[in-house]
Amino acid sequence: MKRAQMEILGLAIVVVLILVATTFIVRFLVLKSPTEYRAGFVSSELASNTLNTFLKTSAAECSQLSMTELLQDCARAESITCDNGQSSCSFVNSTAKSILSKTLGIWAIRYEFLAYTDAKLPLIKIGQQCRGEKKSKLFPIPATTTTIYAKLDIC
């Protein structure tokens, strides 16, 4: 091989090495996506904490019955009437709407809250259905003849 050809070959090797090094740097260092530890923690805690806390909350206008007990009555016979004249279903609905708008609504987080025995005919439905990724929490509540599901989706 002539000297000039040898030099061109050497140059080609150097160029290939530089390209490989650049690809490696771009792949592992520049395109490394940051880990969102806090966002993961917050979104995983939010759905379960919100739902758990809501179901435990005592209704001041309904003899301090919990939201869980009111939901059980709502699915059964709606025999409870609260001090403000609302039935159990409508009381849970208005309280959930108020609490969720003062929390998730203010924090600009989209959500959907559902309480149902049959998913096609929900007893309570607040918010908009999530499109795309969501964090969901489902709480089954035993009632006498059926099971009520309380579900909160955080979009």
Added chain:
Amino acid sequence: MDKKSQIQIGETIAVLFVFFILVAIGFIFYVKVIQSNLEQEKDEASQLRSVGIAQRVMFLPELQCSEDNIITDNCIDVLKLESAKGIMKEKELYYYDMFEYSSINITQIYPTEAKWSIYSKETDDFSSKFVTNVPISLFDPAGRKYGFGVLAIETMLK
């Protein structure tokens, strides 16, 4: 020195010059990448510290509900709040080790609206600030009733 040798020296100098320029560009690029990685790592560490502080607050025995030594998760005893506030002010250094520069506020949303500020140590000299809101039950042991509240933890990290 003959002319051919002078040209060869010039050639060598030109090659070395280009080589060092390439090394300098590579070094600048490397430093920039390392710098951005360091900032990313610093941000991740700040996020972890903020999550750590939030968890410490959520499981603080001074605030947590308990009955017969059984702790209720995700619940704050309203009667403990006022005492905790006083203790935290009194033993500021001890709580600074736990919460650093942060402010912890509890807001009751239902049945009535109320607000408690239990810890506050703020600084203007911070590089990142995180606000973590955690929905939490507020238990009133006197009436044995639960309210709906939000625990807001604002952490400022240098």
